[in-house]
Amino acid sequence: MTVKRTKKEYWNKLEMTPWEKVYHIEIFKGLWLTFSIAAKNLWRFATGRKGALTVYYPEEVRKDYAPAFRGRHYLTKTELGRPKCITCMMCKNICPAVAISIESMASQEGDTYSPKTPKSFDIDLSRCIFCGFCVEICPKDAIHMDSKVFKLPSNKRSELILNKEQLLEYPHE
Ligand code: SF4
Numbered sequence: 016m017t018v019k020r021t022k023k024e025y026w027n028k029l030e031m032t033p034w035e036k037v038y039h040i041e042i043f044k045g046l047w048l049t050f051s052i053a054a055k056n057l058w059r060f061a062t063g064r065k066g067a068l069t070v071y072y073p074e075e076v077r078k079d080y081a082p083a084f085r086g087r088h089y090l091t092k093t094e095l096g097r098p099k100c101i102t103c104m105m106c107k108n109i110c111p112a113v114a115i116s117i118e119s120m121a122s123q124e125g126d127t128y129s130p131k132t133p134k135s136f137d138i139d140l141s142r143c144i145f146c147g148f149c150v151e152i153c154p155k156d157a158i159h160m161d162s163k164v165f166k167l168p169s170n171k172r173s174e175l176i177l178n179k180e181q182l183l184e185y186p187h188e
């Protein structure tokens with residue numbers, strides 16, 4: 016018995032224009048872009064200026080990050096200085112890197128903001144992939160990454176785990 020094979024159709028099958036099908040032109044366009052940037056950077060280097068895109072880390076640090084750049088996390092506070100976090104666990108559950116651990120406890124008596132507050136709130140930066148999902152999903156705007164702290168490397172893994180107190184302290188470089 017012979018099995019008839021049919022060509023698999025993909026839902027996102029690419030439709031190329033005749034111009035794109037002549038792919039040599041696109042290859043030359045890509046090569047031209049690469050070599051023109053390389054030549055520009057080499058000229059800057061040869062004339063004593065730095066290459067356009069090179070930062071000599073850690074001696075130099077980039078300062079021209081976009082405002083939306085995702086840096087070190089921090090937890091925001093209410094006007095009374097308590098964490099805005101209500102321990103709903105949404106950030107913990109959505110985190111694809113399993114980098115967040117939260118322990119919840121009852122708020123102080125008379126606290127009208129939320130019945131629950133974080134007892135502990137840890138983020139393991141050695142696991143974090145800086146996707147920003149935790150920030151996006153938070154219903155209370157309780158976690159941010161716009162700290163403008165970009166220098167995060169450490170020789171000790173333990174230093175990469177930020178606890179609640181560190182996260183509540185607005186970080187400055
Ligand atoms: S930025 Fe992404 S990986 Fe990092 S803690 Fe938030 S959700 Fe997890």
Ligand code: SF4
Pocket residue numbers: 099100101102103104105106107117149152153154155156157158
């Ligand atoms: S999603 Fe926001 S409110 Fe919920 S646990 Fe995370 S930081 Fe707290």
